[in-house]
Amino acid sequence: MxxxxxxxxxxxxxxxxxxxxxxxxxxxxxxxxxxxxxxxxxxxxxxxxxxxxxxxxxxxxxxxxxxxxxxxxxxxxxxxxxxxxxxxxxxxQMDIWENGSREQTLAMHRLETLRDLLLRDDDALTGLLNEYPGADAQRLRTLIREGRKEAQANERLQAGQDPQRKHYRALFQALKSLDDTEQA
Structure with a gap:
């Protein structure tokens, strides 16, 4: 069979x-x-x-x-x-949302690095103004100067005291608005 x-x-x-x-x-x-x-x-x-x-x-x-x-x-x-x-x-769609947040995180890290560079190096502002010619140079100089004063005052703080970050954050927001204006 x-x-x-x-x-x-x-x-x-x-x-x-x-x-x-x-x-x-x-x-x-x-x-x-x-x-x-x-x-x-x-x-x-x-x-x-x-x-x-x-x-x-x-x-x-x-x-x-x-x-x-x-x-x-x-x-x-x-x-x-x-x-x-x-x-x-x-x-x-979910991948787009996830990758979009990664891109935003990278952009924030780039702005934080730029802010720290501006607070350390005087020549960095010249480079920034060349990159963003429409930027308010006087406001940026003021924020950088006040941010440096704030950082010096924070170094002298006693243990347990909260550091001031008002101008540090304001400089970041100014850089963010420059970046947003450039992208628009």
Missing amino acids: PNTFTDTPESSDHGYDRPSKSQVKREMLALLDLGKQLVDLSPERLKQLPLAEKLYDAVRLAQRTTSREGRRRQIHFVGKLMRDADAEAIRA
Whole structure:
């Protein structure tokens, strides 16, 4: 009697024409993780995503659920609803938000470094004014001078006294507004 499994042309690939059980499970867990990330988002961010109404409502319910087990079950339901959602579009938007915050952090670090350089080096202001010709040079000079005085006063503080940072912060804000004006 002939064996139907060995006589078919599919026997070379063991008769599998769909993803393995393990692969399906990995995909479901990835969707569950994405659903957990959705539950952690603010309602404003959630509205910006391409979510079906049923999925949106399920995520909002999970956000409002306070019991641990109820929240876990609701998150699993969100994961189940994610099977019908456009997961790639959701991931792409969330990636943009995450990378945008990285870019903002890098910009803030660059401005902090520039502020520290201005407080240390007199020639740095000349370079800054060359880069931003429309900048208020007098205001920047005043902020730098007051920031230096503030730093000297902070060095003389006793242990436990709070340092003053008013002009230090004002200089940062002035640099930030210069940078924002340049980008606009």
